Amino acid sequence: MQTVTNSILGLVFLGLGIFLTFLMFKLWGYPFDHETHRSAAPPGLMRLHRMTGYVYLAIYVYLMWQMVPRLWTYQVEFPARTVAHLLFGMTIGVLLLIKIVIVRWFKHLEGTLVPFLGTLLLVATFLLIGLSVPFALKSRALAGARGGNAFSNETVERVRKVLPAAGFPKDQSVEKFASVTGLRLGRDVLMGKCVTCHDLRTVLIRPKAPDSWVQTVQRMSERAIFEPILEDEQWAVAAYLIAISPELRDAAKKRREEDKAREGAKVAVEAASTTASAIVFDHAKAKAIFERTCSKCHKPTDVQNEPPKDLEAAKKLVARMVDNGLEAPAADLEQIVMFLAETYGKKP
Numbered sequence: 001m002q003t004v005t006n007s008i009l010g011l012v013f014l015g016l017g018i019f020l021t022f023l024m025f026k027l028w029g030y031p032f033d034h035e036t037h038r039s040a041a042p043p044g045l046m047r048l049h050r051m052t053g054y055v056y057l058a059i060y061v062y063l064m065w066q067m068v069p070r071l072w073t074y075q076v077e078f079p080a081r082t083v084a085h086l087l088f089g090m091t092i093g094v095l096l097l098i099k100i101v102i103v104r105w106f107k108h109l110e111g112t113l114v115p116f117l118g119t120l121l122l123v124a125t126f127l128l129i130g131l132s133v134p135f136a137l138k139s140r141a142l143a144g145a146r147g148g149n150a151f152s153n154e155t156v157e158r159v160r161k162v163l164p165a166a167g168f169p170k171d172q173s174v175e176k177f178a179s180v181t182g183l184r185l186g187r188d189v190l191m192g193k194c195v196t197c198h199d200l201r202t203v204l205i206r207p208k209a210p211d212s213w214v215q216t217v218q219r220m221s222e223r224a225i226f227e228p229i230l231e232d233e234q235w236a237v238a239a240y241l242i243a244i245s246p247e248l249r250d251a252a253k254k255r256r257e258e259d260k261a262r263e264g265a266k267v268a269v270e271a272a273s274t275t276a277s278a279i280v281f282d283h284a285k286a287k288a289i290f291e292r293t294c295s296k297c298h299k300p301t302d303v304q305n306e307p308p309k310d311l312e313a314a315k316k317l318v319a320r321m322v323d324n325g326l327e328a329p330a331a332d333l334e335q336i337v338m339f340l341a342e343t344y345g346k347k348p
Contacts, residue, residue: 006066009059010133016056017125023049024118060092088128095121151180155243159183162242166210168235176232177239186240189233213241286339289332294321307344314340 027049030041039046067089099117102109160178168174176182208216217238221229229237294303308314314337318326322333 006063007133009063010129013056013059013063014125014129016052016059017122020049020052020056021118021122023052024115028115057096060096064089064093085128085131088124088131091124092121092128095124151183151243156180156183159239159243162210163239166214166238166242168214172235177235182236183240183243185233186236186238186243189229189237190240208241208245210238210242210245213245214238217241281335281338281342283339283342286335286342290336290339293326293328293332293336297321297326303340303344308340310345311337311341314338314345 023045027039027041027045030039033039067086095117099114099121102113102117156178160174163174163178177186217229217234221234303317308317317340318333318337326333328336
């Protein structure tokens, strides 16, 4: 829930930054008396700008209050996105401090520097939120997608049966963790503590047997130096990972099937030949297949702008498209390769 709350606050923070910047430009359009340091702008707009600025500052302090302590519980080396996120967060703090100092004690610089500082604040705010909120929501959605049936009665009953065989201590109540409440706690631990050291995709990339999940969670909890994972939390997250294992298995199976199909397509592309082929090359048919298949992602003129020079170049081009996600029957891929070689390549 904290992820959603912070994401909403982040979006509000960005909205306030945009509003404050445009309101600032409007206020600076009014005459300004440099001797008295007073603007001719309506007092109501000035108060609105000031009060909105206070709200912006309060949200910033709250978000930093949430973020800074987590840095001490994070892995020693930060990922690039975390470094950028931290950098923009600190930049906003420095800009706010400079702006407040100028407005309070150096008003002779206000007309020159404040609009510039306000614009920099908007840019830094946009980059900060852009590097945090989408990824946070995506991670939560990924956990939700992988655990779509994690809270069903059938799943809860399955977890209740397999937990004892996975090494669950006899002095603990299985029902405490093999329940909707326990599984939700496990998901919160996964999203709140496990992701401080691991990308969520690395956690969910492949399924494990129940006892393997338990061993993995226990091993990882021993490495959590700054913010330890309590025993109840260990069992809760292990139970949740056991609950979503069927979805992980289905996803892994689908990936294997896609990889197998992609490798088969590459074999068909490599086997294509304009002189000797297992299929009969029909130029008109091959052209229709090419236009129907390739037009899903490309304009008809794309290949004309950079045509393959020979058969090998045509093979490499189509193989690259297969790597990029092109799905088509092997026979169609072979026809496309031969069509490209015959149409744009040098004759053998």
